[in-house]
Amino acid sequence: MTARGLIEAWAALVALSMGTAALTMLDVSGSTRTVIAAGVLALAGLKSRVILARYLRLNQSRFWTRLFDVVLAIFLGIAFAAYLLGIQE
Amino acid sequence: MSDSDERPWRQDNLGVFGELPGDLMMWVLIASELLVFGAALIAFLAVRATDPAGFSADQAMLDRTAGALNTAVLVTSGLCAGLAVVHREREERSMARRWLFAAGFLGIVFLVVKSFEYAQKAELGIGVETSAFFTFYYLTTGFHALHVVAGIVILGVVAWADSVRNMEAAVAFWHMVDLIWVLLFPIIYLLR
Numbered sequence: 001m002t003a004r005g006l007i008e009a010w011a012a013l014v015a016l017s018m019g020t021a022a023l024t025m026l027d028v029s030g031s032t033r034t035v036i037a038a039g040v041l042a043l044a045g046l047k048s049r050v051i052l053a054r055y056l057r058l059n060q061s062r063f064w065t066r067l068f069d070v071v072l073a074i075f076l077g078i079a080f081a082a083y084l085l086g087i088q089e
Numbered sequence: 090m091s092d093s094d095e096r097p098w099r100q101d102n103l104g105v106f107g108e109l110p111g112d113l114m115m116w117v118l119i120a121s122e123l124l125v126f127g128a129a130l131i132a133f134l135a136v137r138a139t140d141p142a143g144f145s146a147d148q149a150m151l152d153r154t155a156g157a158l159n160t161a162v163l164v165t166s167g168l169c170a171g172l173a174v175v176h177r178e179r180e181e182r183s184m185a186r187r188w189l190f191a192a193g194f195l196g197i198v199f200l201v202v203k204s205f206e207y208a209q210k211a212e213l214g215i216g217v218e219t220s221a222f223f224t225f226y227y228l229t230t231g232f233h234a235l236h237v238v239a240g241i242v243i244l245g246v247v248a249w250a251d252s253v254r255n256m257e258a259a260v261a262f263w264h265m266v267d268l269i270w271v272l273l274f275p276i277i278y279l280l281r
Contacts, residue, residue, distance in 0.1 A: 006171040052268065057111070075131075078131055
């Protein structure tokens with residue numbers, strides 16, 4: 001990993017964090033609440049992917065990048081399903 | 090000594106595990122920690138489903154700004170730690186140490202912000218046993234904060250014992266702490 005690559009990863013993380021902040025400032029009433037929650041989790045997944053691939057240099061291996069992508073997607077899918085259970089009460 | 094000579098633990102006969110960057114045991118630790126925190130966060134969301142109104146009311150008492158600030162602090166700290174490895178690999182040991190200290194300093198900033206959050210809750214009489222939400226809040230964020238403390242100590246140690254291998258392993262631990270936070274923060278603080 002080069003210094004430039006790390007700085008690009010950091011910029012991506014800051015941008016994604018700002019995106020998360022913008023999403024959470026939106027009105028959460030009604031059906032938009034579920035969409036916002038999905039967006040927040042998706043952005044968390046993207047941030048995790050940047051840290052794994054760029055900071056932790058996992059992008060050196062296609063196999064491990066894909067495996068962590070799958071595990072992360074399963075985790076976020078379960079988290080979203082559990083979240084949906086909570087708002088159906 | 091070439092870069093590859095310094096890394097005898099990278100063996101070709103490890104198969105697909107040999108493709109992992111850095112120390113294999115660090116990846117075992119990273120996977121283990123992700124599983125522990127992942128299980129805790131899923132448990133949090135499952136328990137939330139039994140009392141969404143109570144969890145929502147408790148969550149509204151959290152300081153989201155402090156949490157967002159700490160996200161910025163940790164990802165910037167991760168950048169500093171990564172730059173330390175880059176400089177160490179170029180044999181620029183003094184610069185590598187400076188970046189490690191910068192990363193550790195930002196780790197301390199994270200803990201200061203977190204301690205303000207805890208102090209605010211304590212002033213309101215909120216503790217671990219106040220509600221299920223705050224039990225999860227304190228256990229997950231407290232356990233994460235302990236990892237930050239451990240990470241700061243480890244960064245300090247490798248600033249002294251600064252082989253490329255040591256520094257890579259310590260910085261990988263630090264990135265893991267960062268990774269856990271970017272998953273923990275939105276689930277505990279932001280999902281409404």
